[in-house]
Amino acid sequence: MTHTQKRIVVNNVVMVLSALSALVGMGFLFWILGVLVLNGIDALNWAIFVNEGAPPGYEESGLKHAMIGQLYIVGVATFFGVPLGILAGTYLSEYGQKAKLAEIIRDISDIMMSAPSIVIGAFVYAIIVAPMGHFSGWAGSVALTIIMLPIILRTTDDMLNLVPSTLREAAFALGAPKYKVIIQIVYRGAKAGILTGVLLGVARVAGETAPLLFTSFNDNFLNTDMMEPMASLTVTMYNYATSPYEDWQKLGWAAAFILSMFILGLNIIGRIFLLKKRGK
Amino acid sequence: MSAIVDKFFFYLTRTIALGILLIVAWIFVELFNNSLDSIQAFGFDFITEDKWAPNLEKFGALPAIYGSVISTFLAMLLAIPLAIGVAIFLSELAPAKLKTPFGVSIELLAAIPSVIYGMWGLFYFVPIIRDAFGGVGISMLTAGIVLSIMILPFIAAVTRDAMNTTPDILKESAYALGGTKWDVIKDIVIPYAKAGIIGSFILALGRAIGETMAVTFVMGNVHRISADLTQPATSIPVTLANEFNEADSGLYYSSLFELSLLLLVISFTIISIAKFYFLRRKRIGA
Numbered sequence: 001m002t003h004t005q006k007r008i009v010v011n012n013v014v015m016v017l018s019a020l021s022a023l024v025g026m027g028f029l030f031w032i033l034g035v036l037v038l039n040g041i042d043a044l045n046w047a048i049f050v051n052e053g054a055p056p057g058y059e060e061s062g063l064k065h066a067m068i069g070q071l072y073i074v075g076v077a078t079f080f081g082v083p084l085g086i087l088a089g090t091y092l093s094e095y096g097q098k099a100k101l102a103e104i105i106r107d108i109s110d111i112m113m114s115a116p117s118i119v120i121g122a123f124v125y126a127i128i129v130a131p132m133g134h135f136s137g138w139a140g141s142v143a144l145t146i147i148m149l150p151i152i153l154r155t156t157d158d159m160l161n162l163v164p165s166t167l168r169e170a171a172f173a174l175g176a177p178k179y180k181v182i183i184q185i186v187y188r189g190a191k192a193g194i195l196t197g198v199l200l201g202v203a204r205v206a207g208e209t210a211p212l213l214f215t216s217f218n219d220n221f222l223n224t225d226m227m228e229p230m231a232s233l234t235v236t237m238y239n240y241a242t243s244p245y246e247d248w249q250k251l252g253w254a255a256a257f258i259l260s261m262f263i264l265g266l267n268i269i270g271r272i273f274l275l276k277k278r279g280k
Numbered sequence: 281m282s283a284i285v286d287k288f289f290f291y292l293t294r295t296i297a298l299g300i301l302l303i304v305a306w307i308f309v310e311l312f313n314n315s316l317d318s319i320q321a322f323g324f325d326f327i328t329e330d331k332w333a334p335n336l337e338k339f340g341a342l343p344a345i346y347g348s349v350i351s352t353f354l355a356m357l358l359a360i361p362l363a364i365g366v367a368i369f370l371s372e373l374a375p376a377k378l379k380t381p382f383g384v385s386i387e388l389l390a391a392i393p394s395v396i397y398g399m400w401g402l403f404y405f406v407p408i409i410r411d412a413f414g415g416v417g418i419s420m421l422t423a424g425i426v427l428s429i430m431i432l433p434f435i436a437a438v439t440r441d442a443m444n445t446t447p448d449i450l451k452e453s454a455y456a457l458g459g460t461k462w463d464v465i466k467d468i469v470i471p472y473a474k475a476g477i478i479g480s481f482i483l484a485l486g487r488a489i490g491e492t493m494a495v496t497f498v499m500g501n502v503h504r505i506s507a508d509l510t511q512p513a514t515s516i517p518v519t520l521a522n523e524f525n526e527a528d529s530g531l532y533y534s535s536l537f538e539l540s541l542l543l544l545v546i547s548f549t550i551i552s553i554a555k556f557y558f559l560r561r562k563r564i565g566a
Contacts, residue, residue, distance in 0.1 A: 007460050007462075007463065008460060010460075010462060011460035011461055011462040011463070014368075014461075014462040014465075015373060015461060015462065017365060018365045018366075018368040018369045018373055019365075019369055019373060020365070021361065021362045021364075021365025021366060021369070022365055022366045022369035022370070022373075022374075022382075024362060025362045025363070025365070025366045025432055025436065026366075026382075026385075026386075028429050028432070029385075029386075029389045029429070029432070029433065031400075031404075032389075032392075032396070032397065032400045032429070033389070033392075035400055035403075035404060036392075036396060036400070084296050084299075087292060087293045087296045087297075088293065088296040088297040088299070088300055090293045091290075091293035091294050091296065091297040092297060094293075095290060095293065095294065096297070101298075102297075104301070105297050105298075105300055105301060107555065107556075108300065108301060108304055109300060110551075110555055111548060111551045111552060111555065112300075112304060114483060114486050114487050114490075114547070114551045115490065115544065115547055115548065115551070116489075116490025116491070116492070116517060116543055116544065116547050117490070117492070118490065118492045118517050118520050118521060118540070118543075119307070119311070119490070119540045119543055119544045120307070121520075121524075122311065122520065122524070122536070122537060122540040123306075123307045123310055123311060123540075125524070126310050126311070126313075126314050126537070127306075127310060146303060149300060149303075150300065153297075153300065177282045177283070177285070177286045178286055178289070178290070179285055179286045179288075179289035179290075180282075182289070203391060204391075206393075207391075207392070207393025207394070207395065207396075208393070209393065209394075209395040209492070209493045210492035210493055210517065210521060213521055213524065213525070214524045214525055217525075234393065234395055237395060237399065238395060238398075238493070238496075238497075241399045241402060241403075241497070242402070242497065249403075252399065253399075256395075256396050256399055259393065259396075260392055260393070260396060263391060263392070263393065264388055264391065264392070267387075267388055267391045268388070271384070
């Protein structure tokens with residue numbers, strides 16, 4: 001075999017291996033997706049949306065309490081996390097720029113984005129749950145806010161950076177003060193990008209389970225008082241899936257399906273926004 | 281008037297940005313303060329002692345540390361070769377029509393919450409391990425495999441991104457010299473993207489070691505060090521998720537807080553290495 005032939009053979013072998021690993025990888029992932037969709041659709045019915053938790057064996061148990069609890073916890077976290085994250089990101093991009101302080105905040109935020117979320121749960125337990133003496137929806141929201149902040153901050157920073165500085169200069173030349181330039185020119189130019197960041201940030205925290213285990217805890221019934229323990233789809237899913245009762249496990253799959261569709265939906269919408277912007 | 285609002289807006293954004301640093305510092309301080317009892321009671325023995333016996337008020341973190349290290353190592357060992365294969369497929373091999381849909385579906389799979397990977401592992405993968413190796417199927421090995429599948433999309437996506445930074449002109453030059461696809465990948469793409477690829481592996485390692493939900497379902501939370509991978513085991517996040525709400529004494533709580541602190545320090549260190557050593561160089565080079 002000549003050297004060239006050998007190279008071609010090696011090339012073909014590697015390409016087949018690569019395609020195979022892609023196949024195996026995608027196979028596993030679509031297996032999981034398939035399991036999720038099949039079990040989820042199988043478990044879905046109207047009762048799930050209108051009923052609250054019930055003991056195992058009861059026909060009419062549902063997930064209404066968990067869905068509403070999830071909306072409360074994630075909603076409150078979004079309410080605080082998004083404006084705070086955007087404002088902090090604004091500081092980095094518009095005032096801090098390449099200054100040392102801004103760089104440190106960027107680095108720390110990047111690290112926090114990958115830090116274990118269960119540790120945030122332990123932290124919130126120490127500062128809120130322990131002093132209050134009981135779990136609460138607020139504690140869950142605070143944990144999710146802390147997880148969401150660095151994500152929103154970094155995307156805002158990046159997106160504002162993409163706005164051409166000539167736009168800012170033009171506005172300054174007209175005599176606009178800096179805050180007006182930021183709010184009326186820079187934010188407007190980065191709107192789609194910021195929105196994408198917000199959607200991806202919300203999608204990310206909506207799937208968090210570990211930080212809720214010992215902050216918002218769980219509740220089998222509908223509760224809209226943020227001072228009390230609150231159900232969430234993720235913690236409910238965990239509790240039901242690890243229970244020995246078949247109908248609870250089924251509810252767990254339904255919760256997994258609903259939550260995944262919500263998160264994938266947010267991701268897809270966010271991507272469409274970004275594509276639209278690039279297309280312009 | 282305008283000048284006042286201007287100043288106000290500046291200080292508002294600055295305060296919030298500084299607040300992020302404050303929160304991170306606060307997390308460390310709070311976890312440390314809550315660990316004090318355990319640090320005083322056990323000192324350095326905490327991480328070398330292999331007995332975790334809440335009823336005897338004896339807490340040693342070695343089994344959890346061991347479990348974290350081994351399960352993460354297993355996961356990386358399985359995920360990295362597969363992820364490199366997927367990344368090569370996505371960036372060099374797949375027909376242009378397939379690249380986008382494949383790439384997007386990998387990214388979407390990385391967005392699926394880890395609790396769902398854990399659930400799938402419990403219902404569909406545990407029985408397979410049980411049939412293959414006997415025992416209960418809940419084991420270190422199961423946890424390692426489920427973890428590897430969970431981080432696969434993340435590693436594949438970032439490795440592909442790193443490989444895609446290679447300028448086309450470099451690749452085209454190599455093809456013009458008669459290189460095969462594999463020649464180009466091994467001699468051009470991988471050397472060019474090396475720092476980015478290694479950085480993303482380490483970043484994935486940092487994430488995997490703190491991952492809770494994907495492994496909590498399938499690991500068993502048994503505080504025993506066993507060389508047999510098919511035995512139930514535990515890891516730091518698994519211990520936290522299982523025992524935090526059950527802790528009934530100050531020392532128990534304090535030990536769990538020390539575990540959290542340990543986990544935070546470990547992942548902070550790993551992620552920092554990835555970020556400062558490997559990924560920064562890429563940014564300058566790119």
